[in-house]
Amino acid sequence: MGTKHLSNDEFLTRLTTLLSTTHTSNHGSVFLTQKPLSPSSAAASSSIPSTSTSPPQILIRATNGKSKPHREKGEKEKLSTVVDLEGMDEFYRRYAEVCKKGMEGLRKRDRKARKRKDKDKGKKGGKVS
């Protein structure tokens, strides 16, 4: 694969646009994959080399999963980035933010049910301390 990894910032902005374009087209999917990035992934399969349980880097990919005909039209989107262990907290915080905003098609929390619940609680007088 000739594509280079994006920086974390660029990846997130591109992911935002990817999610929003998927939404405007009213149909489609977005695939997000994360896997540990080991420098010798071929060698890793034969024996587990690292003593550390936490992998140093994580590879994150995002794609809209378009097939070949779309690829020729340039509709296929493929993004990837590598996250270091140091930047992981920060990245995942923003990543979660992007996903929360981007995935609008999911069901919102049922406000009515919650209000009803709150009312019930008020009647019982049982407040969460």
Next chain:
Amino acid sequence: MPYLPNVNSYLHQSALLLQAYPTTTRITTKYSLPRKRKTKRSVGETTGQPDASSDATGRRRAGREHQTPAATLTIKTYETMSGICLKYETNKSAEVGRLMTGLGKLAKGEITEESSVPAVGVETIEAKTGQSMDMTAMPAKTEKVPEAVGGGGKSKKKKGKK
């Protein structure tokens, strides 16, 4: 591998899988928007031939069903060597944040506990409300109540602080 019942058990099982196979496990999240029905039906309604009115109401109802957002978020942990696959599917936007932070933890190799301990106090209250909801809500809905306990506890605490 079947779908796991809730976020916590998914995260916990995935953490165990990642711990066992740290290098060959990958997590895929699929956000999929189903194709929406064309709005031809609503156009038909507005042109409204009077003799088809009864039919139109039926159509309108069907249209409403399709209007509800039915996007799904499927999250899958797959270990390439053994072929173990753990899945969780949701359509609730409230769970996205929890899943993503869970993914962050998984990426760092932290273990997520199956049951969230601080939610115990809340759980009893939730259970009570669940009972009271029994009268109004459908049984399927009450089933979901304990499922939301983990995150529900958190959000409630936040509310209290504000």
